[in-house]
Amino acid sequence: MGVQKTVPRSGRTLEHGAFKARESVHVCLAGCRQPSGSKVTRRAACLSDSLPPGQTVGYDVMVFAGLQRFVDHRQREEVREALRAEHGVDISTGEVSILQRRFVLYLQRLHAARRDAIRQAFAHDGGWPLHIDATGEDGRGTLLIAYAGWRRWVLGSWKIPTENADAILPCLRQVADAFGPPVAVVRDLGRAMTPAVLAFVDELGGDIPVLACHQHFLADVGGDLLERPHARLRELFRRFKIRPGLRTLARDLGRKLGEDVDRGRDAVAAWKDQTEADPVIPDGNDGLAVVRALIQWVLDYAAEGDDLGLPFDRPYLDLYERCSEVRRAVDAFLRRPPEDPRVHRRLRRVRDVLDPIVSEVPFAQVARTLRWRASLFDELRDALRLVPKTTGRNPPTRAPAETIPPEQAQAALRDIRKAVETFAADLRQRRPARGPAQDQRQAIDVILKHLQDHGPTLWGHVISLPEQAGGGIRVVDRTNNRLESLNGDIKHGERRRSGRKKLTQDLENLPPGAPLAFNLHDPDYVDLLCGTLERLPAAFAAIDADARTRELDGLPIETIPALFDSPTAIETASLPKRDRNLVRSEGLQRRIHAAARSRAPRTTGRRA
DSSP states (O other): OEEEEEEEEEEEETTTEEEEEEEEEEEOTTOOBOTTSOBOEEOOHHHHTTSOTTOSBOHHHHHHHHHHHHTSOOOHHHHHHHHHHHHOOOOOHHHHHHHHHHHHHHHHHHHHHTHHHHHHHHHHHTOOEEEEEEEEETTEEEEEEEEETTTTEEEEEEEOSSSOHHHHHHHHHHHHHHHOOOSEEEEOOOTTHHHHHHHHHHHTTSOSOEEEOHHHHHHHHHHHHHHHHHHHHHHHHHHTTHHHHHHHHHHHHHHHHGGGHHHHHHHHHHHHTOOOSSOOOOSHHHHHHHHHHHHHHHHTGGGGSOSOOTTTOOHHHHHHHHHHHHHHHHHHHHHSOOSOHHHHHHHHHHHHHHHHHHHOHHHHHHHHHHHHHHHHHHHHHHHHTOOOOTTOSSOOSSOOOOOOOHHHHHHHHHHHHHHHHHHHHHHHHHSOOSSSOHHHHHHHHHHHHHHHHHGGGSOOOEEEOOGGGTSSEEEOOSSOHHHHHHHHHHHHHHHHHHOOSOOHHHHHHSOTTGGGGGGGGOHHHHHHHTSSGGGHHHHHHHHHHHHHHHHHTTOOOOSSOTTTSOOOOOOOOSSOHHHHHHHTSHHHHHHHHHHHHSOOOOOOSOOO
């Protein structure tokens, strides 16, 4: 080897800060060449282990920026300030964004490079169940995620134009090619997901259980049961402007109290603890504060729910119940009206606003129907044991893994199945054969129809393990809740980073491989990937070294693994992002305007 040239290099790393170096490139004096035809050279290993090819910012800086963005969900300025304050590395916010997206690409490549090790881990477990789900915002930025249920690892994620079978099926094939066939597939009841999963399982031989997510099944039943009467109740509230009237009263009372609002809160706190047999509203500002608190209690009807949405929460039924309760309470207060005319007048105004609740017959009719249908839904929910979380509203989604023994989980599934079958038999007995109870018949028929259509996919979660995995059984999660929680974590992180409530743009710009970063919370995955997070920069450097070796040997390089490269599919979205950029171009608008202003040439003769 002889020195061919000396190359000046500069760089920025966490280990060395900003530095300048001169690299001596050695070339074989015998004129040897690689299979690709390039000369045999040798460069400084210390630089190639620190800086990506052609870059001046080190692997460790890239990893730091990527972890801050996709694990800790920090904003660009926060990342930039942390680099400057903690490591003395000064980069622009634009460079931070570039490094973060580059981090995802390297993480994708490393994940794909470890596919054999992941496959061996799954073989040791006795297989892996595939949970598949898609998330998006306003029908855009749809992100499809394949999730290994027992390990709780993201295996692949793709950006697809819309949730349709033509886009989903190639992704399922890719994940099976990389990690082997799953032992079961848990999916939702969507019109796109169902045929895609069935076609996928058929291609693999058809002996893989296809399981419907119990949570999605319950939501599907509840939607058919409750959406229509709940919408009718919502329309009644809007027609009679109940909520706007109450809000106006609450704001008016807040202005009347003025600076005495804190004293009014103390008065309400004292009044609520009284134990009088005959309720009385106090006079003066204390009475105004009590009336205001009554209105606020009605407007806080969402507190009755669990933040799960319809059908698990019925907000307008909760609003109706609170309105009815306060309307009866106001009648009681007016039987012994306060002497203060201001308080008396406000009480009557509350009564007038709430009067349609009792005077308009449709309110009671729709509420009665909705209440009865909701009771049926809750019976099914109890049979499926899908009860609200006991940790309070909006609990942390990354809960610790369950440690229920498989035999106990198997027994619980038997009990759940028996409870559902008993409930179905009871419904058949309770179903009115004829008479005026048409709505009851329809509601019961809705549940029985869903149980008949989806019954075969509600059971089959117990998987027998092969002897090489130790034998025995293991139980597949009967919901996609963990994957749904991951989707919630992704959106929560994007809201924290961007400060935006509406995430349409953020999800469109999110790299497809971003969900992989959530695997880095799992020490087992990190150990398989690179040992420790501190060794992640070295693992990325090894990926580039391997790519360089393959290039010199004339072999192909996988720059974007198939597990994250959105497959070509039929475009079903009405206005995808690429098309938006095209149709908003000035050139297209100019052609349209020119054509619209032009006159069509006259034709002579009779039209054929």
